[in-house]
Amino acid sequence: MPNVVEAKDLSLSYEKGHTVIEKANFNIRKGEFVFITGPSGSGKSTLLKSMYGSIKPDSGLLKVGELDLNSVTTSKLQELRTHLGIVFQDYKLVNEWTVAKNVALPLMIAGYSMDLQQTQVQRLLKHVKLSDYANRYPFELSGGEQQRVGVARALAKNPMMILADEPTGNLDDYSSNVIWDLLENACVQLQTTVVVVTHKIPMVFSLSYRHLILENKGVYEVH
C-alpha cells in the first residue's frame, strides 16, 4: 500500500522555540488505522495539526499524499484539505448552521450542486443515525450527537484520510463506542486511512491497528 503520510527527521514545535517532536521518522499507509498516544504536552495534537498543514515543520520532511508540507502553497494546501476529514474533540460545529449544513460544509467547499449536497447529507446522516436531526442546530444536540455530526462532516467527501483529535475525549462510554464504530467502518468499508490522537486506546476494538507513541520528543511504534 502507498504511503499517505511520510515523515523523515521531522521536528515540530507548537510555539517558537518549544520543540515537541525532534527528528521523528514514521510512515502511515493507505487504509491503516493508527492510534497516536502519549502523555499530555508530548505533541500529539501538534503532530496531527501538522498533518493538515496548520502547523509547519521546523525541519525535516513531512509529506501528506504527494504534497511536501514544508513548501506547500496556500492553494495546494486548500486542495489537500478538501481530501481530508478532520474530527475535533470539541466538535467545532458552526452553531448558527443546521446539522445538515454543517455536514454539507466539505461538499459546499468542493462546489457540489445543492441537489447532490442534499442527497449526500441525507445518506451521511442516516449512516450516523441522525436522519431526524437534519434541521436542528448543534446546540440542541448532546455531545455524542454533535460528535456524530462531526464524523459525518469528516466523511462527507469520502476523504483519503481522517484525522481525529481526541474524538471521544468529551463523551461517555456509549457515545464513544458509537464514534469508534463509525471510524472503524470508514476504515474497513471505504479504505480510508484513519489517524486518531487519543489518551486511551479503546478496550474493545475489533480492527487491527498501528500504535504510535510520542515520548521524549520521539515517535515510536508499539508492537
Add this chain to the structure above:
Amino acid sequence: MKSIKNHLMFILPLVAILLGIQFFLIFERLTNAYEEKLKNSYTILAVSEKELATKDFQAINSNIASSIKVDRKEILKEISAGQKPEDVEEILNSLPNFYNIKLAKYLDATDINKLKKQFIASGKVKKVETFEGSYTSNYKLFKFIKFILNLFIAFMSIVSLFLVIKQMEVWGYIHRERMQVMEIFGAPLMLRSGILFRVAFLDAIISTLIIVGVFSFFSYYGIDVGGIDIVEQNSNLLFLPLDGAILFLSALLMVVISVYSVVTSSKEKDI
C-alpha cells in the same frame, strides 16, 4: 435584536464617514461657486497711454478674460460741467485710456499682486488699480471656515474609522470560529468571508442610501441656513448624481478593507 444592533454599529460610523465625504464634496463645489461669483463681480482698472486690445493684456498675463475700454466722454461728463468746449476737448485729448479688465479665473492676493507688477513692468500700462482689499478679505474668511470644517470632517472620519474597526473586532469574534473551521476544511478566502461580505455589502448600501436620501432632499427642496447666500443660491450643488457613485464606492472600499482585515486576522492556530 442583536443582529439589528450589529448592523447599526457598522452602519452609523459608516454613515458618519460618508457624511464627511459628502461635506467635503459640497465644500469643494461651494468654493468653486464662490470663486466664480467673486471672479465675475471683480474688475481690475488699468490705465494706459496707448490704446490696447484684450490680446495685448493677455500677452502680459494669460489669466485675463476680457478688457472693456471705458468711454472717456462719460468720465469727462462728470468733471467738465461749466468748462468751455475747447478746454473739454483739450482735457479729452490729454486723458489716458481706461480699461475694465475681467479675469478668466479666480486669482488670490499673491497672483493679483504679480499681475499688477507684470502690467507695470510691460511698459504698456501706466497704472493699475486692483481693489484687492474687499476682494480677498471675504474669501480669506471663507477659506478659513472651510479649513476648520475640513479639520472637523477629518476628525469625525478618524473617530468613525475607529468605531468601524471596533465593530470589525466584534464581527471577527462572532465569525472567527466558523471561518477557522471552513479554512481547515479547505475553503478559499472568498468562501470563508462570503457571509461577512454579504452583511457588510448590505450595510454599505443602506449607509449610502441614507446619505443620498438626505442630501437629495436638501438639494431638491432647498435648505434654510440662516441667509448664507452661497449655500442657499447653490442648493443644487448639495447633491449631484455623481456623489452617489463616489459615496457607494467609498463605502464599498471600506467594507472590503474591513472584511479583509477580519478574515486575515483570524488565525487557525487559535483553534
